[in-house]
Amino acid sequence: MEMFAHLIDFILHVDKHLMAFVQAYGAWVYALLFAIVFVETGVVVMPFLPGDSLLFVVGALCGLGLMSLPLAMTLLFVAAILGDQVNYSVGRWFGPRVFRWEDSRFFNKRAFDQAHAFYEKHGGITIVLARFMPFVRTFVPFVAGVAAMTRGKFTFFNVTGAAIWVGSLTLAGYLFGNIPWVQANLNVIIYALILVPGALALFGAWKARRAEAA
Numbered sequence: 001m002e003m004f005a006h007l008i009d010f011i012l013h014v015d016k017h018l019m020a021f022v023q024a025y026g027a028w029v030y031a032l033l034f035a036i037v038f039v040e041t042g043v044v045v046m047p048f049l050p051g052d053s054l055l056f057v058v059g060a061l062c063g064l065g066l067m068s069l070p071l072a073m074t075l076l077f078v079a080a081i082l083g084d085q086v087n088y089s090v091g092r093w094f095g096p097r098v099f100r101w102e103d104s105r106f107f108n109k110r111a112f113d114q115a116h117a118f119y120e121k122h123g124g125i126t127i128v129l130a131r132f133m134p135f136v137r138t139f140v141p142f143v144a145g146v147a148a149m150t151r152g153k154f155t156f157f158n159v160t161g162a163a164i165w166v167g168s169l170t171l172a173g174y175l176f177g178n179i180p181w182v183q184a185n186l187n188v189i190i191y192a193l194i195l196v197p198g199a200l201a202l203f204g205a206w207k208a209r210r211a212e213a214a
Contacts, residue, residue, distance in 0.1 A: 030071060030075050033079070042084065055076065056177060058170055059171060060178055072170065077163060081158055087141035088142070124157040125157075127140055127141070128160055
């Protein structure tokens, strides 16, 4: 329970904890950042690690000269790509083993065919947009693998989404993270980066369910 409380504190106050880590351990921060982004995107049971807010804070620290912007962005970009690739590969490994039991109690071939068709048609935009949605971005690559989305297509949109996600949020932090108003309201911005994309994802899912029911 205490460890969970520390994790929540880190997520909600990532700016303070990350700056303290940089000051205490220097270049080891790059290994920490790589590990956090890789695990959040690559391990389907770890969707609660900070993502968007972490990238923004990293950009702000680069703006202060405490970190190297090119090095940080490169490592985060690679970690995001590798994480999704691992997640997708795990899904591809589990998918055939689950769906070979056609019309089992929990899965059926028709559901697999529908999921596969969806990811072949809309998987690209789903993978890119999911990058900006906490929790969702952890599950989408796994489901894409289970649905047997073509690896080449998945990889293309994985790289594209990682570049847009890392580039936009890190540069936003670098350019705006140290403006006095932003500094004064950084906690609110971090909450927004965590809650707003998730709320939009839930609203979209609810709207899709209503449309399907209608």
